[in-house]
Amino acid sequence: MLEIRDLCMTIATERADLDILRNVSLAVAAGESVGLVGESGSGKSMTLRSILRIEPSNATVSGSITFAGTEVLSLDGEALRRMRSTDVSMIAQNPHAVLNPVLPVVNYLIEGMHDAQGMPKGAARLRAGELLEQVGIDGVDRVLGSYPHQLSGGMLQRVVIAGAIAGKPKLMLADEPTTALDVTTQAEVMAILDEFRRDLGMAMLYVTHDLDLAAAVCDRISVMKDGQIVETGVPEQLRDNPQHPYTRQLMDSRPAGIIPSVTAPSETDVNEGEPK
């Protein structure tokens, strides 16, 4: 459904032209979840941004990106707008950068459904409430009327996810969606994201620096370094039999260690603080 071929990106700076992406090729099939894993500066976010054509203005892009058979790199404004509003949605790292700080979050959700899909505002509001319930938010009415600064990061990211799935897009682009969150919130948000992706049969391209996180929710993973994809494979294969030295280096910096698997709370668990 999404096919990127020989994508190159160069950013012209005062000193020199920087090669940000070098012949990046990858494909995401309908309903498939693909991880793009790399460290800072590897080009993973720029690859993602190229798909929606939101790369920096001083970047030159070449190669080919096709979405559902259409070449994205040659789309005009109107067609691009349609793709962004109906077929492809994106979840960014920082929900504060996505949500308008002076409007209650309900406006963000309604705007998408009303403007892009022509849903009447009343129906959109009802649907917004349903969506928030589905992403595990209690007290939906209070949250809908809240401004971004009144909600926690985990709550806001759920609102953004609700917005991203509202139009039932075919492809979800996620750029480090849980990096700014606490570990327990991260696990919860990833579980929700994974659940909805499967239920709605959406494809996902998931950018992260965390190989274990990607392995938990992706069918295949591409490892990026210095603007190139160095290896692609299923998670188990990358873990057990990495081909590229850099993949091995990533694996080795996160050893399995002694953390046991946790199944369920038991009767003997304590839930009090230490005695005073």
Next chain:
Amino acid sequence: MSTPAIVVDGLTKTFSGHGRHKVTALDNISVTVERGSCLAVVGESGSGKTTLARIIVGLETADSGTVTLNGKPVAGRASRSELHRRAREIQMVFQDPQSSLNRRLRVSTAVDEVLRAHTRLDARARRDRCVELFEQVGLEPRQLDSLPGELSGGQRQRVAIARALAADPSVIVLDESVAALDVTVQGQILKLLAELRAAKNLSYVFITHDLSVVQLVADQIVVMHRGAIVERGATAEVLGNPRHAYTQLLLACAPRPGWKPQRGLIRAFREKIAS
């Protein structure tokens, strides 16, 4: 047995939040860090772990309770000269060297300032010491005159560690010091910290949310939740056989090979914690 590096006893700290609302950041916290050991303080945002670190180094004052550093009491409001003395024994490395280093100062100057404040070395001897410290943290002497912006995140954190070492402290408090680094760089910095600890018999207080880092560095763990310690013990014991529901929740949420996030499990532990 030698005197512990740090003894924290009954530390309590409240902040006034919005309006009349009061937040208890620390509720009667007691911990001991033995000389030459590494204590990990594990928790999420709002657990009080950073407040604890800041009180230990003297950046914050506790409402009640005591901190004893190398056998000497240090808690309570400190005078300038007292803070100056304390800085020779305890140093802190922050999460983001980008904000803890002055971006307009050469990194050698950042280290030199500490040497000027805490040693009687002349300019030439200080320069020699800077070179020595840079070598100890794995930086090249030619990087002495770089600006922070010219270095990578990992290199900047090495500068921050060199600066902490310049005062020749016996204790270093590391507040999420590897959290902002790429994983491969994280591994290098953790290795450096372990080598320095062994070579100089340093004691560490390692503040983190990351359990996979904890198991690589810490001898002892305390788990904090909403200003209280909910579990403590030797690293292998707490991680291998967690008894508190919150510790188990953290373990259930720690990404690792073969791990899957499970919404139902997380909910079950949250309910258990709330019950």
